[in-house]
Amino acid sequence: MNIEIGSYEAKTKLPELLRGVQLGNRYTITLRGEAIADLIPADASQKTDIAAGVAHMQQLMTSYPPLLGIDTKALLDEGRD
Template structure:
């Protein structure tokens, strides 16, 4: 169940509430005890993280190391 917050409290503590939502919490904003809105973490952020991870994987796959360079790296590490 979502934590309930009155509309006035939500207005006065919005920066704190947004930090908590960013950390994964969710809230129901009420007006005179009636649920009005749910504030939940955005799924867009997860989508952006996934896109960045995929881009990094694809970038890493494009970078090839020749066998000769790889052997040089191995040998230099054995000093």
Template sequence: MKSIGAYEAKTHLPELLARVAKGEKITITKYGVPVATLQPADAAKKTPVREIIDQMKRFRSGHHLGGLSVRDMIEEGRR
């Protein structure tokens, strides 16, 4: 795994992303201390859109706003 400084990572991000897309892992350091790792996204972890929508619907059915509307909550947040 290659290591790169934060400033250089910021400067060369498009190139780093291209390397990561090819499967390379890159550690980003700040003052020599590892702070992050760029690595390819795991395609197997992607959840189908239909499943996510179903999860949201199940969550919504179990949670109520106690008679408040979304507009009331927005106005309350502005006070």
């Protein structure tokens, strides 16, 4: 469940909001009616970000042909000078 809450109210009710997050609630904090932040369980955003990142990397890896004739070790060694 996503609930919008103003920044002043979020500041004054932070402990209550944190208890709500523990129960599975999600809050969007607004400033003058504009969404500026989301208050969600820590593991929820991290798992989503990691899964999206892995999927994106796999897509990139399969979308480019392999580079043939390039000595990767020589390039790494050159960058260490």
